[in-house]
Amino acid sequence: MANLSLRALTKAYAQTEVLHGINLDVEDGEFIVFVGPSGCGKSTTLRMIAGLEEVTSGEVVIGDRVVNHLEPKERDIAMVFQNYAIYPHMSVKKNIAFGLRSSKMSKQDKETRIDEVAGILDMTHLLDRKPAQLSGGQRQRVAIGRAMVRDPAVFLFDEPLSNLDAQLRTQMRLEIKKLHQRVGNTIIFVTHDQVEAMTMADRIVIMKDGHIQQVGTPSEVYHSPANAFVAQFIGAPSMNMLPGRLNGAGVRLESGLQVVTTHVSATNQDVLLGVRPDDLTLDQSGQMLVTGQVTVREPLGAETLIYVATESGEVIAKADGRSPPDVGTHVRLSADPANVHLFDADNGAALA
């Protein structure tokens, strides 16, 4: 049984529809990440699940109840905000206890529950402090603690890591993942950072312009993107797209180069040939795709990214970290045909 379902969910502000019918089933205990560029509707969807935004049409189902008209407190959810929303004038303990204020638990049970949560989050020694005395990561934990005390059916996270510096973000990412493995509640996590999505999610929901583009495991969305948008959004650096035309024997690129692909179904169709920088190398064992001049090198240590100016525009490829080609060198880049993706040039849909 699905723990959370969205059915044909739409949202409109006055005449402008910003969400166009979202359908999603989330299993109990799943870690779902909504990811997409700003304005794609991911936060709006989350706020509709929370009950902070009215549903225009469609249904939000939590457990087996349609919660469209229930107050946030009646939905059995808890939420962690981007700016944490922890109260500066209350101690850590009072902040966490605030989550239990409306609960009918006895005072003793509340105390026990707060201690338990503080224990799990490793902040028993911080309970008497004020938020101003805490570091960014600790404040984040307080916000999570306040959500956890209520033991909700669904946890909602609204870009909770974007206020942290890069190092702390990586650390909190790991902590939240471990926490999920330990407590096992369903989590809906919103982010614009595809790395967070890839590293944390059981399943990723990629959104754009109020539509779901693809729902799948990190591996699925990376290896078999449903369309050109997903292909370019997931993975860093972004997938290279080379315009070409299917001609029965494969794809004929703009440069005139004929590329044999494993999936050749149609002919005379304009396509985009997608290849990830990771799969595009100087190694000549694959099939030659493009040639061009190296314009920029980005050494990353183990490998070096090279930007190559080709007839089809600039492409990014991966080179060895120790002996990358110099800027200005003419290079030939090739890829394994199995790692090449084809997309419809008109609507971006993946061609099987």
Place this chain on the structure above:
Amino acid sequence: MRLYSNLSIKQKQIVWAWAFLALPVLFYGIIRFYPTGTAFVISFQEWNLLGDRTWIGWDNYVELWNDPVFWKVFVNTFEYLLIGTPLSLVLSFIIAYHLDKLRFMHGFLRMLYFLPFMTSAVAMAWVWRWFYQDVPIGLFNNLLASVGIPQIAFLNSTTNALPAVLAPAVWAGLGFQVIIFMAGLRAIPQSYYEAAKIDGVGWWTVLTQITIPLLRPTIVFIVVFSSIGFLRIFDHVFNMTTNNPGGPLNSTKPLVLMIYDTAFNGFNMGYAAAQTVVLFLILLLVSLAQLWLLRSD
């Protein structure tokens, strides 16, 4: 020039800061602090503005202590403070709290509340004075009469006069306080309220546990600012009781009016200066007490 270029960056900044500050410092010194210091000295002297100043020690203060009018005025001043400050604080908060939630005609209403603050106190006092007249002139008494309630002696009664004078003073300051409160309310992040909504706490808890504690700096500012205003109340009283300033029977007379009276009608400068020193001490103590009471922990 050589001297200047040898200074460190920090020292150069100080030189420039003083160059700009010199004029205001001079101005404040001559126009503000010198007379203030002189007032302290005069409070120990007898002086009629024209004759010689004679040193009389604490006599002015002793006279003040034994003056029944001073004690009446002292009580009046604190009545203005103790009724005016809490009343205007609560009223302005209630107005700001609700105005903040309102979208429709928001700007227009805000302008209406702010208008009295921009109006001349003299003009306002005279309009209110007309409101308070007996039938058939006064607006309030006409309204009361039309529903069959006997008329009230607003400004002619020793018990009603002080609140009647205070009302326009509160009303005049309200607009400013509403604006300050609204700015304070706007500064509270929306997510605090959303988090409270998800935690399912009621509006009263939100108000008392979140909104008011987070408004503390705003409240401190308004309390101190309006207290000083009410302790120095003068123009409303003077203009609403011109035929008998501070009357009837000194029932509306605040300290500032007494000082004015003593100095420019009685020409008893030493005695007026002693009253000024007392007012200064009251203002100082009240402000310090409020800052201490409302200090953040």
